[in-house]
Amino acid sequence: KAGVTQTPRYLIKTRGQQVTLSCSPISGHRSVSWYQQTPGQGLQFLFEYFSETQRNKGNFPGRFSGRQFSNSRSEMNVSTLELGDSALYLCASSPAGPNEQYFGPGTRLTVT
Amino acid sequence: GQQVMQIPQYQHVQEGEDFTTYCNSSTTLSNIQWYKQRPGGHPVFLIQLVKSGEVKKQKRLTFQFGEAKKNSSLHITATQTTDVGTYFCATTGNQFYFGTGTSLTVIP
Numbered sequence: 180k181a182g183v184t185q186t187p188r189y190l191i192k193t194r195g196q197q198v199t200l201s202c203s204p205i206s207g208h209r210s211v212s213w214y215q216q217t218p219g220q221g222l223q224f225l226f227e228y229f230s231e232t233q234r235n236k237g238n239f240p241g242r243f244s245g246r247q248f249s250n251s252r253s254e255m256n257v258s259t260l261e262l263g264d265s266a267l268y269l270c271a272s273s274p275a276g277p278n279e280q281y282f283g284p285g286t287r288l289t290v291t
Numbered sequence: 292g293q294q295v296m297q298i299p300q301y302q303h304v305q306e307g308e309d310f311t312t313y314c315n316s317s318t319t320l321s322n323i324q325w326y327k328q329r330p331g332g333h334p335v336f337l338i339q340l341v342k343s344g345e346v347k348k349q350k351r352l353t354f355q356f357g358e359a360k361k362n363s364s365l366h367i368t369a370t371q372t373t374d375v376g377t378y379f380c381a382t383t384g385n386q387f388y389f390g391t392g393t394s395l396t397v398i399p
Contacts, residue, residue: 212387222334222379222389235386269333279324280387282333 183283197258204272211253297390312393314380323363
């Protein structure tokens with residue numbers, strides 16, 4: 180099976196702009212989770228989607244949002260970007276969650 | 292919410308030495324998962340433990356879940372350069388909680 184894919188892999192944005200990241204889970208996996216990874220804060224959970232519904236949510240402001248489509252693909256949106264949003268954004272899928280997660284390669288977002 | 296503290300933050304070992312990282316929580320955990328992230332890579336699932344006192348082995352790696360289900364450890368015997376990376380523990384509650392990770396450097 181193909182692994183989790185994320186696009187784009189790298190992105191440079193300016194403060195105040197918005198960005199949309201995409202994630203395609205492993206075929207058959209219905210749970211998709213998003214994480215933010217930074218050197219200072221480590222791996223932080225953003226949210227989890229299962230069957231197009233947000234099932235769990237971390238402690239991030241409302242500028243961070245997501246959605247899941249009927250084919251389990253997921254997108255994450257960050258509005259009004261801040262310098263502190265610069266991070267590696269990781270997507271992970273699992274068959275039904277919360278179980279072992281399979282991570283994608285991530286999207287490296289730089290906000291200038 | 293649940294927090295998992297991981298120690299040490301960094302560990303440098305000579306190739307062939309053993310390595311252990313510990314994960315601790317103040318609350319009882321329903322499960323513990325371990326992941327490895329190579330430099331420049333993404334976390335890769337290693338194992339999940341769910342039972343009190345559970346011990347699982349994968350070649351040179353030994354994983355333990357404490358009797359009270361509040362702590363866990365990952366032990367690597369005779370480290371190799373391929374073991375380099377950051378090891379994370381994680382648990383699930385109403386969200387996923389990852390430990391801060393232990394960065395392992397293996398000196399050849």
